[in-house]
Amino acid sequence: MSYHYWRNAGRPAKSGFAALANGYHGETLGALSVTDIPLYRDTYAPLLRKSVRVPSPDWRLAGPGETPREYAGRCARALEAHFERHAAETAALIVEPLVQCAGGMAMHDAQYLHLARGLCDRFEVHLIADEIAVGFGRTGTLFACEQAQISPDFLCLSKGLTGGYLPLSVVMTTDRVYQAYYDDRLERGFLHSHSYSGNPLACRAALAVLDILEEDKVLERNLRIAAHLNRRAEKLRSHRRVAHFRNTGMIWVCATRNPASPGTFTGARSGRACCCVLSGTPSTGCRPT
Numbered sequence: 001m002s003y004h005y006w007r008n009a010g011r012p013a014k015s016g017f018a019a020l021a022n023g024y025h026g027e028t029l030g031a032l033s034v035t036d037i038p039l040y041r042d043t044y045a046p047l048l049r050k051s052v053r054v055p056s057p058d059w060r061l062a063g064p065g066e067t068p069r070e071y072a073g074r075c076a077r078a079l080e081a082h083f084e085r086h087a088a089e090t091a092a093l094i095v096e097p098l099v100q101c102a103g104g105m106a107m108h109d110a111q112y113l114h115l116a117r118g119l120c121d122r123f124e125v126h127l128i129a130d131e132i133a134v135g136f137g138r139t140g141t142l143f144a145c146e147q148a149q150i151s152p153d154f155l156c157l158s159k160g161l162t163g164g165y166l167p168l169s170v171v172m173t174t175d176r177v178y179q180a181y182y183d184d185r186l187e188r189g190f191l192h193s194h195s196y197s198g199n200p201l202a203c204r205a206a207l208a209v210l211d212i213l214e215e216d217k218v219l220e221r222n223l224r225i226a227a228h229l230n231r232r233a234e235k236l237r238s239h240r241r242v243a244h245f246r247n248t249g250m251i252w253v254c255a256t257r258n259p260a261s262p263g264t265f266t267g268a269r270s271g272r273a274c275c276c277v278l279s280g281t282p283s284t285g286c287r288p289t
């Protein structure tokens with residue numbers, strides 16, 4: 001959709017996509033092309049489109065003495081340098097806001113999203129927020145982007161959208177993008193869909209989930225649960241074997257030091273982190289235990 005928008009806008013050269021290192025966006029060829037997890041990617045590498053990786057603001061990668069926010073700023077400067085050279089051929093930057101889930105629940109400071117939004121505006125590049133995993137309360141707000149006070153040009157949603165009861169996904173976009181497609185010339189329209197697109201039953205389930213989120217005050221309840229779990233996890237956080245303890249909203253991660261090699265810790269990029277994920281969505285509403 002982003003590419004077609006630029007094509008309709010008379011800029012067909014904007015056909016490239018930039019994505020964060022260690023990101024995951026799915027397994028169809030387009031989504032896999034912007035995914036950076038070798039386990040999923042390598043087998044199909046010859047079939048994939050070239051896309052560009054920019055540094056992930058994952059705060060585990062911050063330098064000594066560098067705060068997550070400072071590191072987010074450093075990654076944003078790398079993004080800026082990339083756009084300076086390649087914005088003319090870049091359609092969009094795709095990110096998983098606040099938590100790169102499949103990449104080992106890697107968390108970053110909201111400042112990155114704020115700065116990335118500014119750069120995307122300045123260099124005329126779309127910002128795609130893939131909130132398929134983090135949307136609907138998992139990070140503490142309904143959408144993770146809210147914590148950076150930004151709106152993306154495209155917002156990808158699924159999973160929590162129906163509370164897991166029925167399969168549904170949605171790509172939301174802006175009026176500006178919508179208008180670029182709204183034309184009597186067929187080739188300017190977005191003609192693609194799937195057999196079950198807009199399935200009414202799944203849409204009804206999604207509406208029910210939105211009602212439950214509001215009526216049961218799920219987000220407020222999650223704040224209380226998160227505060228409780230953080231209090232209970234205090235001993236774990238400061239345990240000598242624990243190298244990384246991190247939390248965003250209703251996601252907790254605890255990675256232990258590797259006793260064989262004290263400078264390293266299990267789970268950093270290997271996906272073996274002891275990882276506890278609690279859902280903020282109604283179907284899997286959790287209780288502190």
Ligand SMILES: Cc1ncc(COP(=O)(O)O)c(C=O)c1O
Pocket residue numbers: 024025026027096101102130131132133134158169
């Ligand atoms: C961030 C993110 N994007 C995309 C996907 C893939 O979604 P789908 O299976 O609906 O293609 C996932 C699935 O786990 C995900 O976590």
